[in-house]
Amino acid sequence: MTSSHTRPLPIMNARSTDVLASVADDGRPLAFFDEMHQSFRLAAASAGTVDRFYRLGGYVVRLCFAGDALVPVLSAALSHMAAAAVEPDLTICIWDSASTGVRMPPTPWQQHYAVRGEVEGYNTDRVYTVYEHESRGLSMLDNGRNLAVLWVAEPEKIPYWVKGSPLRTILHWWMGGHGRQLVHSAAVGTGDGGVLITGKSGSGKSTTALACLESGMLYAGDDYVIVSTDPLPHAFSLYNTAKLVPQRVDTFPRLAAYIDNADRLEDEKALIFIKGTHAIHLSPGFPLKAVLVPRVNGKRDTIIRKASPAVSLAALAPSTIFAHPRGGEAEFRFLARLVKRLPAYVIECGTDLAQIPKAITDLLSGSNA
């Protein structure tokens, strides 16, 4: 028998993943990347450049903006990881047409997009190309030069959740080639190390992470963090943001004053930059000791119980893989290695939120082992 856990949906007319598999670089993807980069240079010559440097996943990433229109939109979530201006490991060139007057070059492809926006024929071992439907823009990465380009038509069209987790596609691609993996998880910790809190949207990740933050625990992120497994599992902070459904805002009154989009909560989740509220608790990262899968139990008390590695893999892998263009086998293998090295637990979160950080702290200190 088959048990279906959500409403069944028809299988769409999806294309096989092999259309995105490595293909010989016939020069067209690289040539178009160069056209995009040239357009960026024109925009930079017209509007000037603004550089920002960040240490992400242990690497120095330089954002080079043409003009300043996109700077506040794309840099606020990364600001806690600002670094000195040194030779970068990755440079991301960013421009928009509205403020610079420089259009994106005409696309040489027709309507060849896969379901996550990947442009077919323009994804090779070296060059990655995706239509960013949320921002109505285009992201490209040239792995050979550690150089990426992001174009958007209008900064105003970038939705709030992209402001909360900017440049995710490019960072996911590049980190994947450098021993790192963006994972769809929150991460909190103590001096003893930290835990990944993983599950799909609405599973309780943010509430759990923010309850920990409010208690004084270390906080590395509530939605996406960077993870490495070598030599030991480690979480790196990526975004200092938190997203809360508006009904949950009253639960965390100290955060309410820092909501970035307070005037749009009828349509949007509350976006909060933690750097403005709890900077002292923001952590650049910590060694990982466990993976926690949250469940809302509707009772008062919070309970942590042992789970199988397969439970944490099923919580971690699909939402990580499908949230990222070109996500697939490599990400799955990485995450399988990760869950084999970390004990898994289900945390049944109760209504008394103060119990959540205590349960996690006890777990990390070994007192409830």
Next chain:
Amino acid sequence: MNADTRFRVNSPDVTHEIIDGEGVIINLVTGNYYSLQAEGAEIWSLLANSTAVGAVVEQMTHSYEGTHSTIRDSVLQLVSQLQQEQLIMVSDELRVPAAAQSPHRQTNGNRKRPFQAPVLHKFTDMQELLILDPIHEVDAAGWPHKKTS
């Protein structure tokens, strides 16, 4: 399908992992993912290793307490579901991995465990992340439409 039919995992569209006797399987094309426990994960492992269906039944009968017909029917039903979900495909490969040659592998201890019919747990909640409509034409600006639910 007959007793000699062998299957292979539908890669690269499908990726899978067995950890501590539990299986996680992801169809990267449809966005669906699946879990299998115990007997189901064991059957999956045998199938993924190109073990012929008849040998899978023999292996499970050797390892578990249950009638041959009950176990055979359960194996065939699971195989049918896995095919329907496009997770496995009939293999025409002649080479058979050594591990798949012997139908009687070591049982877990000396005592057989009662056979439980495997359940393929299916999850479809990731389809919402496969957002672009590959069917319809692009918009006036040349970009693809978002899929309508």
